[in-house]
């Protein structure tokens with residue numbers, strides 16, 4: 001019951017104003033977000049790097065309708081790549097990009113042009129780029145942009161959501177050699193016409209999609225914290241070399257498991273940073289009602 005409300009709140013400007021104006025929120029946000037600026041992100045990456053974990057960096061922001069803001073997001077990624085190269089973190093690192101933050105909803109090819117510049121700069125320092133997947137209305141556009149980017153940057157990856165009914169069909173075009181696909185369950189509130197509604201159906205669809213990816217020639221990225229999914233992924237990957245797939249988890253979630261899996265497997269942590277943390281944070285609350293209790297307790301414990 002709570003999850004749909006929280007996901008609706010994630011898109012509400014009024015709720016955004018309310019939640020972000022409370023200074024106490026910060027302490028809880030810190031669990032999921034590496035910092036409001038690049039310095040915070042670099043600090044978190046330093047610790048993960050020392051522990052042998054790989055990273056994908058997300059400069060937080062989404063749904064922009066403002067050209068200047070879209071350009072500022074592009075610039076934030078360019079700044080990130082320079083800093084990664086300077087600190088020696090670039091090789092093998094990845095950047096996660098939301099096309100809606102680059103101007104996907106604006107007319108013309110702004111998001112594609114920004115994404116091209118991001119991919120070009122990432123490639124020049126030895127990093128890769130993965131396109132996050134947002135709500136179902138953006139999937140066609142995201143896959144179209146992915147196809148265009150992959151002409152020049154064949155290593156660009158994409159997140160695919162098992163909750164969407166269309167996913168099995170989409171995967172047919174995404175299992176070729178070199179294709180990097182991050183399989184996730186899906187974090188957005190979607191109608192039954194396009195998405196499975198029960199956890200059981202979403203999990204089953206995840207396993208079907210995982211089997212397709214593991215049997216394909218691409219590079220599967222298992223984006224889940226679910227112990228059952230991880231067990232199944234390990235058994236499906238048994239015939240593959242450990243360098244041909246990886247596990248991915250979000251910053252601050254199941255950190256002990258991240259370290260356990262990194263012994264013997266490639267494990268990448270998704271590290272979000274930036275001032276625009278509201279939407280990301282609300283989706284994390286929606287995934288686990290216990291997080292909301294923790295969040296509300298931070299108000300009453302003072």
Ligand code: FDA
Pocket residue numbers: 131132133134159161182184185186187188223224225226227248249250253254269270283284285287288291
């Ligand atoms: P599930 O929700 O069943 O959780 C399994 C267990 O994991 C829980 O029992 C709990 O222990 C732990 N857990 C999960 N979420 C938690 C939380 N918020 N706080 C504390 N514990 C938690 N989605 C999307 O739509 N587009 C995208 O591009 C991405 N990108 C992405 C990248 C990476 C690296 C990951 C890991 C996930 C995403 N997601 C995403 C989010 C994804 O769709 C999904 O919402 C979450 O991963 C939660 O689903 P799980 O597979 O972890 O399973």
